[in-house]
Amino acid sequence: MxxxxxxxxxxxxxxxxxxxxxxxxxxxxxxxxxxxxxxxxxxxxxxxxxxxxxxxxxxxxxxxxxxxxxxxxxxxxxxxxxxxxxxxxxxxxxxxxxxxxxxxxxxxxxxxxxxxxxxxxxxxxxxxxxxxxxxxxxxxxxxxxxxxxxxxxxxxxxxxxxxxxxxxxxxxxxxxxxxxxxxxxxxxxxxxxxxxxGAAEKRAARLNQQAPFDVLVVGGGPAGASAAIYAARKGIRTGVVAERFGGQVQDTMAIENFISVKTTTGPKLVASLEEHVKEYGVEVITEQRAANIKGVEETTDGYLHVELESGAVLKARSVITSTGARWREMKVPGEQAYRNKGVAYCPHCDGPLFKGKRTAVIGGGNSGIEAAIDLAGIVEHVTVLEFADSLRADQVLIDKANATANIDIITLAETTQVLGDGERVTGLEYRDRNSGELHRLELAGIFVQIGLVPNSEWLKDSQVTLSARGEIEIDARGATSLEGVFAAGDVTTVPYKQIIIAMGEGAKASLAAFDHLIRNPAPVAQAELA
Missing domain, CATH: 3.40.30.80 (Glutaredoxin)
Structure with missing residues (x-):
């Protein structure tokens, strides 16, 4: 065997x-x-x-x-x-x-x-x-x-x-x-x-006992890992707090554009990142979601405060937020009702459950066409629905999809409703954006691949400025509108959401945070001067 x-x-x-x-x-x-x-x-x-x-x-x-x-x-x-x-x-x-x-x-x-x-x-x-x-x-x-x-x-x-x-x-x-x-x-x-x-309360109580960090990274994806390594190499107290280490990369199977590595998978890359981060003694705190951040002028101890949903508060002299992004939802009737009942977001995970059945992929970018190609080897048929008048995927992927017999591609298609029988998906409804005519497809599964939404909701009540798209606005050094707070990766206004770009931005934000630290005395030093 x-x-x-x-x-x-x-x-x-x-x-x-x-x-x-x-x-x-x-x-x-x-x-x-x-x-x-x-x-x-x-x-x-x-x-x-x-x-x-x-x-x-x-x-x-x-x-x-x-x-x-x-x-x-x-x-x-x-x-x-x-x-x-x-x-x-x-x-x-x-x-x-x-x-x-x-x-x-x-x-x-x-x-x-x-x-x-x-x-x-x-x-x-x-x-x-x-x-x-x-x-x-x-x-x-x-x-x-x-x-x-x-x-x-x-x-x-x-x-x-x-x-x-x-x-x-x-x-x-x-x-x-x-x-x-x-x-x-x-x-x-x-x-x-x-x-x-009582488990959550006990864990929050332990976190409240943490000593303040020099640099606290919020988010454990490629940008966060890079930021943590660059900070820890300066010999300063560094921490990472995240829901899970690796972020969205954990859900990525094929990575073929990471320079010097011909091909790898998300889980393998994440394992290497975590090993590298921990080699420097970085305090990694997972299963925690940030809820808010308060600036130095809002606190009484001179530290930035990162409040967590668990009720715990972590303190730091500087913060780098790299909370990344998540899959965008269609936001049409039926999507939430049939989530995990035919509506899915990970073709690698859930594709085998639709073996021999008819499916649809929403979105004609790289992720959507890649999903269609992967599914075509498992399911009976795949219909790709793209809102625009042409696909946005790389031409090599489009050519492969067009050459696959059980893939159909429909452009100028606006998904309007997920259909079901009360227990599972039975199809979807879409509108032809040219004619306005409504069409129905009988399906067992719908895989949504229409882009990303920045994970920045936790900052909505903070002094950190967000763009109209919800991305964190940063300057050339990765600094945000709140002093001592920096940002990097897919959650920011930096264009082109790529792993290698996120890593570079994380390093840059970390260097900027260190520069901030050496130019601003620690709260203890301020108290001694007083």
Missing amino acids: LDQAMKQQLQSYLSNLKSDVQLRLSLDDSDTGSKLAALAADIASLSSLISVVRDDSHSERKPLMLVENLETGSAIGFAGLPMGHEFTSLVLALLHSGGHPIKLDDDTIAQIAALDTPLNVEIFISLSCQNCPEVVQVFNMMAAINPLITVTMIDGAAFQDEVKARDILAVPSVFVNGELFGQGRMSLAEILDKVDS
């Missing part, structure tokens, strides 16, 4: 096992079942601490492989074949079940261990989804720590009847004790907030 190179790499990882791990197999006669048995045999051959048992009566859902530690009672399940993006989830489950240290702080591990309610977690995924492994791995860590928590990753493609019965149209979809718990990307902090009352 595994090639020799992968076996050698996996054997190196498995040398970190400290206790016995059992793979319990419940199999059927399917091809997936045979491959799962072969995968288990390959894994067991690489470590004397791993054994395989066959127990077809153990589960009604087959094929299934349980990764068990019989001493601790932990059980982590994989229904289907955990390859593709989920192979890493399997490797980590083996390591954590076998006693390899889990990379969580002691307080978080203690919090998970203290949960006293049994949680049966089922996570429906697609093997092409780059967001799914993060959610699977978080719950798997929880199961390795606390035996009251059992987790099963379920490949939706292998269990179509369950997907249909539960009306799952977006991945990851998480069910806890049989009830829908959440869909899409979820962080550990978000999960703990839902299963452990």
Whole structure:
């Protein structure tokens, strides 16, 4: 099942096992079942601490492989074949079940261990989804720590009847004790907030105890990472606060225009960025959303205050905001009602759920045409709807789309309504902008790819000036209208929203922030002078 190179790499990882791990197999006669048995045999051959048992009566859902530690009672399940993006989830489950240290702080591990309610977690995924492994791995860590928590990753493609019965149209979809718990990307902090009352308050209290930063970066995308590295290299106290490290890049699969790197993926680039940032001892605070910023003249201690939605307040001598942007919504009737019920924004994540069905892509830019090309290999048919009279994508992409038999392109098309039966999308309505005539398309899925909206709402009550489009207005040095506050990346007025541009802007803003620091004494120095 595994090639020799992968076996050698996996054997190196498995040398970190400290206790016995059992793979319990419940199999059927399917091809997936045979491959799962072969995968288990390959894994067991690489470590004397791993054994395989066959127990077809153990589960009604087959094929299934349980990764068990019989001493601790932990059980982590994989229904289907955990390859593709989920192979890493399997490797980590083996390591954590076998006693390899889990990379969580002691307080978080203690919090998970203290949960006293049994949680049966089922996570429906697609093997092409780059967001799914993060959610699977978080719950798997929880199961390795606390035996009251059992987790099963379920490949939706292998269990179509369950997907249909539960009306799952977006991945990851998480069910806890049989009830829908959440869909899409979820962080550990978000999960703990839902299963452990008081968790958010405890975390906010800890953040309030943080010492002031010299430079606090708000946002963890390419601009934020670059800003943090440039600041930390100056030897000053640097922090990053963000909802998730990596930002929108985490959702980008193919990156082919990052100079000196011929091709990579968003998750790989983000992993490298995070490793680089942490190498400099930067304090990285995730699962937190900024709510407001107050200037020095609005505070009593001489520091800028970044208020978080959790209620915590972080203090800093300078702030660099790099909160990026998000996918723009159509804002038409039916879009919100059928979000995750046929309306989607990530073709890589949710495309496999529409296998053999008719879909539409809204938007004719690079992201829209790339989405159509990707979907064409999975779904029955793709219709691209573009508002303008021509596509805005690169010509090489347009040529490829035009050469793909199951892609139709309609220009001068204004989407007016998402149609559904109350449970899921059944089609959409669009207006021909030439004739004014309304048309309907029968569809199962709609993928929205119409550009970006800056994540700047949290600044609306601050002294930071925003443009008419909601972007942060900055000068040539990245300075905003509020002294000591700088900005970089897709959230600003800088044109051309590209990763490499965001990184350069982050570096520039960081250098400007350092220049601000050396020209303005710290609040403590001001107090001493008084």
